Amino acid sequence: xxxxxxRVSDLAVARGGLVVLEGVGFTLRPGHALVLRGPNxxxxxxxxxxxxxxxxxxxxxIGLPPEAIAYAAHADGLKATLSVAENLAFWAAIxxxxxxxTALDRMNLRELRDRSAASLSAGQKRRLGLARLLVSGRxxxxxxxxxxxxxxxxxxxxxxxxxxxxxxGGAALMATHIDLGLTEAGVLDLxxxxxxxxxxxxxxxxxxxxx
Amino acid sequence: MIALLLRDLRLAVRAGGGFGLGLAFFLLVAVxxxxxxxxxxxxxxxxxxxxxxxxxxxxxxxxxxxxFALDFEDGSLDLLATAPIPLEGAVAxxxxxxxxxxxxxxxxxxxxxxxxxxxxxxxxFWLVASLALGTPALSVIGTFGAALTVGxxxxxxxxxxxxxxxxxxxxxxxxxxxxxxxxGMAVEVPLLLLAGITLGAAAVLPFASALALRINLR
Numbered sequence: 001x002x003x004x005x006x007r008v009s010d011l012a013v014a015r016g017g018l019v020v021l022e023g024v025g026f027t028l029r030p031g032h033a034l035v036l037r038g039p040n041x042x043x044x045x046x047x048x049x050x051x052x053x054x055x056x057x058x059x060x061x062i063g064l065p066p067e068a069i070a071y072a073a074h075a076d077g078l079k080a081t082l083s084v085a086e087n088l089a090f091w092a093a094i095x096x097x098x099x100x101x102t103a104l105d106r107m108n109l110r111e112l113r114d115r116s117a118a119s120l121s122a123g124q125k126r127r128l129g130l131a132r133l134l135v136s137g138r139x140x141x142x143x144x145x146x147x148x149x150x151x152x153x154x155x156x157x158x159x160x161x162x163x164x165x166x167x168x169g170g171a172a173l174m175a176t177h178i179d180l181g182l183t184e185a186g187v188l189d190l191x192x193x194x195x196x197x198x199x200x201x202x203x204x205x206x207x208x209x210x211x
Numbered sequence: 212m213i214a215l216l217l218r219d220l221r222l223a224v225r226a227g228g229g230f231g232l233g234l235a236f237f238l239l240v241a242v243x244x245x246x247x248x249x250x251x252x253x254x255x256x257x258x259x260x261x262x263x264x265x266x267x268x269x270x271x272x273x274x275x276x277x278x279f280a281l282d283f284e285d286g287s288l289d290l291l292a293t294a295p296i297p298l299e300g301a302v303a304x305x306x307x308x309x310x311x312x313x314x315x316x317x318x319x320x321x322x323x324x325x326x327x328x329x330x331x332x333x334x335x336f337w338l339v340a341s342l343a344l345g346t347p348a349l350s351v352i353g354t355f356g357a358a359l360t361v362g363x364x365x366x367x368x369x370x371x372x373x374x375x376x377x378x379x380x381x382x383x384x385x386x387x388x389x390x391x392x393x394x395g396m397a398v399e400v401p402l403l404l405l406a407g408i409t410l411g412a413a414a415v416l417p418f419a420s421a422l423a424l425r426i427n428l429r
Contacts, residue, residue, distance in 0.1 A: 052293050055429040071293045075286025079218070081225040093214030094294045132290070 005029050006068075006140065006171065008051070011060030012195065015046040019058055019195040026188050028064070030139065033162065033172040033182050038190035044175035045074070047190070048142050051173070070138040072146060076129025080118035084109055084128055087117055088135050095136045103134035106161050108154075122149040130158060133165075141165060143174035155180065212300045215291075219308035229277055233270035233313040234320060240266035241324035252329045259328035260338070260389035266324075267317045267342060268349060268382055274313055275353040276370055278305050279361040279424070288361070292428055298421040306347075306354040306417065314346030330393060337392025341405060345385040348409040351416050352377045358420035362427045381408055 005027050012022035020043035028034055036044045050057050053066035078087050088100045104110050107127045112120065117128065126149050133141050141162070147155050159180040162172055166184070174180075223230040244262050245255055282288040291301050321342055322335050330338065356374035360366035387401040 049289075054289060054292060066293065067295065069293065071290065073286050073289050075284075075289070077282075077285055077287030077290040079222055079285070079287070081222060082218070086221075090214055090218045091290075091294075094291075094296055096295065 005063075007061075007063040009061045009063075011047075011050070011062065012058040013043060013046045013050040013055075014058045015043060020046055021190060021193045022059070022195040024060070024190070024193045028140065028171045028173060030169045030171050031166050033166060033174065033185040035180075035182075035185050035187045036173065036175040036190055037177075037187055042190045042194060044190060045144055048144050048173070048175060049073075052142055064140065068138055068140045069142055070133045070136040070140070071142045071144075072130060072133055073144050074148070076125055077132070078117045078125055078128060081116060083114050083116050084120070085113045087128060088131055091132045092135045095138070097135060097137040099135050099137060103131040106134055106164070107131040108157055123151055123154055126150055127154060127158075130161070134161065139170045141170065141172040141174070143172060143176070145176055146174060147176055147178045147180070212296050212304050215296070215301055215304045216308050219305065220311060223308070223312045229274055230312050231316075233274050234316045236273055237266050237270040237317050237320060238324065240269070241327050245327055255329040256331055256393070259325060259330040260334065260386045260393060262328060263321055263325060263330070263338060264341075264345075264382055264386040264389065267321065267346065268378055270317055271313050271346065271349040271353060272371060272374065272378075274309065275357050275374065276360070276367045278309055278354055278357040280357070280366075283361050288424070289428060292424070298424060299417045302354060302358065302420040302424065303413075303417040306351045306413075306420075309354065310347050310350035314342070314350055318342040318346060330389075333395050334389050334393030337398055338389045341385045341388035341392075341402070344402070344409055345381050345405050348381045348405075348412045349378060351409075351412045352381075355416045355420045355423070358423040358427070361424065381405065384408065 007027045009025040011024040012019055013024070014020060024047065026034060036047065038044055048071065049055055051062060051064055052069050052071035082090070085100060085104065088103055092098060092100050104113060107130060109124075109127060109131060112124060117125065120128065130146060146158060150158060155178065159182060162180065162182065165172065240262065248254060248258070279288060282291065292298055318339055321338050325335055325338055353374055356370050356377070359373060360370045363369065384401040384405040388398050388405060391398045391401065
């Protein structure tokens with residue numbers, strides 16, 4: 001993992017053709033976590049999706065290569081008919097790593113190893129979804145409400161996993177309302193960057209698109 | 212990427228995976244047509260190539276919306292798009308998995324169903340050959356349609372409307388191969404055109420599908 005800072009500057013992102021955030025800038029240092037705050041609908045998910053490369057930014061610089069990012073969305077991307085280990089083994093093959101067993105241990109999924117994902121509880125599914133981050137071996141974790149449906153013990157477990165990741169020189173950017181107890185985490189409130197709702201792109205863009 | 216192919220195959224054969232849906236439909240068509248048309252061998256033999264190809268095509272169409280819809284719903288399509296494998300490759304693997312789960316079983320089952328439809332003896336080889344050459348095109352074109360309509364609620368109708376016109380050349384040349392083969396005529400021209408469609412679709416459409424997916428995931 002490189003000890004390089006990831007710098008994002010003057011970023012504007014749009015959701016459904018409407019700019020929701022503009023002028024967003026921050027620096028993410030290896031070994032550090034940054035927590036995104038802001039009311040529902042302010043654009044936390046949109047910002048994370050843009051950074052992960054799922055949608056293009058309206059403006060701004062992203063000094064954060066998509067190849068460095070492991071993105072964990074609201075949905076866990078689990079296949080119900082595959083077992084816990086098979087789900088993880090698939091992602092390990094996709095990311096070209098062999099960290100399935102480590103991930104099972106770290107996320108306390110060892111006993112559930114051969115259960116099918118369909119038979120897991122919501123919290124267990126979430127733990128399996130987050131275990132994918134460990135399997136990916138990527139330095140920057142982007143977490144969208146990672147603690148949804150986790151109980152207090154699991155939240156503490158996950159906080160430990162994130163701490164371990166940071167200690168190894170990784171970084172994490174997370175949108176969450178629950179305090180993970182990461183004392184070293186910075187907080188970025190997105191409310192000041194809220195855009196005043198103009199459409200993304202100008203009329204001339206549309207003319208070009210349909211010329 | 213092979214991991215993606217293997218995962219899709221594994222999902223297809225496990226409970227609720229939809230393996231056999233197309234095959235069962237194909238079987239029903241081939242069984243019901245003789246009952247509807249009547250048992251007269253001459254008539255059946257004449258329409259057999261067309262019926263078998265139409266049946267195979269509609270059977271393929273049945274399972275198209277599953278190619279991306281399930282991955283979209285459970286979020287794994289987002290995760291695949293951010294994964295290190297190129298999306299074009301992932302799309303190609305999805306097409307391959309779809310063909311292995313629908314096209315290949317249809318091709319293998321077709322000769323058996325040909326018997327039900329009194330297909331003349333010379334036609335069997337060309338029936339298998341034309342399906343083996345033509346059904347990959349159906350899967351690749353269908354994947355493109357599925358990529359265009361992913362994320363639409365109940366986009367099945369739109370998907371069929373988009374894909375059916377693109378299926379027509381495959382159908383025409385595929386059935387023509389069998390028709391000519393059964394009548395003992397030369398089959399080179401429709402066979403080459405069929406192969407051309409398949410190769411062209413396989414070369415171009417994965418890129419178009421990946422582009423459509425990227426836009427739909429925004």
